[in-house]
Amino acid sequence: MTSTEQEHSEQSPGAGTGWGDDSTLNAELEAGSPAAAKPVRQGRVLAIANQKGGVGKTTTAINLATALAAVGERVLLIDSDPQGNASTGLGLTHEERDFGTYELLMGAAELHETIRPTKVPNLSIVPANVELAGAELEMMDLEHRTHRLKHAIENRLAEFDHILIDCPPSLTLLTVNAMVASDAVLVPLQCEFFALEGLSQLLRTVERVRTTLNPTLDVQGVVLTMFDKRNNLSDQVAADVRGFLGEKVYETVIPRNVRISEAPSHGVPALIYDHRAPGSTAYMALAREVIKREQALRDAAE
Ligand SMILES: Nc1ncnc2c1ncn2[C@@H]1O[C@H](COP(=O)(O)OP(=O)(O)OP(=O)(O)O)[C@@H](O)[C@H]1O
């Protein structure tokens, strides 16, 4: 056997994968059947962003990630907020946060060194530690300061179906890095009186990132959060937002639900804490919509 033949036989698909005895499957794979020739599917990256504080970004990141994982998608959540709420909400100890988003942005660690498993099957996290608070300033003097997250993750996108990035409540360098690394932005919007006020600023930022740094960036959708059916204002805000943004607003509305706010103190997503709670079932419905929209955007991009 020549060295090239040997190389080929060592790399042949199916070798050492547990498919060894299935000669039909192996023959198909060797022959380059349509299934084997399929291009590797790249995971889609979604930034969960809104510069307003406390609108449900982290709650959406944790529970949407869990709901996607629950239907068998491989999900990575990147905690890009120095508050580290997503890491806490998923029960990570401080020791488990020694390598995280800060190290990734600084080039001090590779993505695989920063990924930690969670209690949720199919869901991993890149945690945030206190160092991340200094990242904005430190990145100012670094090369490619807006593309650092993108460069850190772009070679490993095929290992996941969805990569969600939990952004801080600001539109500065951490959020810009998330938007540059992303295919689309998902905006949680709280059903309150000033909901629309900050939205135009956010949409302008997305537009600026699109025209200057990431031409394929999309807004995947806006999700209404903390909807209170006993409060007329919630209805009014939901109607205004739908009037302004039309189909960009997901049909699913996340209700205000005490089980959602209790879950993080137990270090588990609401979906695990009480999967029958109205908030949990709403996040499952949101995951179905997100998968549908991602597929449409993916198809449009191919
Ligand atoms: N649907 C909901 N029902 C009840 N409480 C909720 C709901 N969504 C979020 N909360 C609570 O509201 C608070 C703010 O939510 P969250 O931390 O997700 O917002 P955020 O946008 O990530 O905040 P920050 O801007 O500080 O990062 C938290 O205490 C959370 O538990």
Ligand SMILES: [Mg+2]
């Ligand atoms: Mg948050």
